[in-house]
């Protein structure tokens with residue numbers, strides 16, 4: 001980890017709030033609104049720009065790009081390729097969310113092509129990461145059917161094979177660059193009951209790697225820690241997934257670097 005570039009996980013959040021990085025989010029129809037609100041709550045500036053006619057041009061303007069295949073179509077895939085290529089060519093990090101990539105041949109091929117365009121970070125649930133590493137997974141759709149514990153070896157292997165930081169989320173998250181690995185505890189069992197929480201987190205990872213492109217592992221851990229701390233806080237006041245969804249945005253908006261540093265539950269794996 002490049003500790004001279006980033007002094008602490010709290011510092012990474014403080015940088016996002018200070019710099020307000022412009023983040024190109026190519027995400028799905030389900031996630032667009034919630035993900036944009038999550039980025040705003042963290043102090044970043046989201047832009048949902050995916051048309052093939054403009055995706056590459058916009059990727060050059062943005063500080064980072066995130067690509068999510070949740071509601072894929074051929075037209076969108078064209079924009080994803082253009083954006084990922086442009087981001088890579090201009091030295092900007094991009095983040096891949098391989099939503100349910102194992103479900104159909106169209107998705108499998110799409111994710112394989114995108115992986116070749118060198119994402120800096122891959123963020124998925126346990127079933128997605130296991131299948132992406134070529135391991136058997138029990139996933140059928142967008143929700144995980146496997147534990148993070150079972151996906152750890154797959155994540156390590158995938159990180160070593162692709163050179164990307166790999167984040168597996170679930171009850172306790174696991175993040176690795178293929179050498180070092182960390183666990184992040186916290187969050188709430190209400191989180192998988194709100195659609196697009198994972199997609200929004202992928203967009204937030206984009207904002208964090210944008211302000212610390214030399215430290216993608218630390219930036220990813222920091223973004224996941226924000227979700228864990230804000231999720232724990234929001235759950236304490238929520239009656240169910242509906243109120244949790246908006247309380248989570250409030251908790252994230254109120255989170256500062258010092259609180260994150262004090263409350264994040266990180267352990268070396």
Ligand SMILES: Nc1ncnc2c1ncn2[C@@H]1O[C@H](COP(=O)(O)OP(=O)(O)O)[C@@H](O)[C@H]1O
Pocket residue numbers: 124125126142143144168169170171172173186187188189190191192196197198199201224227228231
């Ligand atoms: N049972 C749980 N307890 C605590 N946090 C959870 C739980 N399940 C998921 N999360 C959190 O929800 C967020 C989204 O993760 P996840 O549900 O794995 O992604 P996806 O929505 O892509 O399947 C992450 O911050 C993760 O830590």
Ligand SMILES: Cc1ncsc1CCOP(=O)(O)O
Pocket residue numbers: 028030031070071099142143194195196197198199200
């Ligand atoms: C329900 C659904 N269908 C296609 S994408 C999507 C959202 C998935 O969101 P998440 O991966 O964050 O649960």
Ligand SMILES: [Mg+2]
Pocket residue numbers: 099124125142198199
């Ligand atoms: Mg997901």
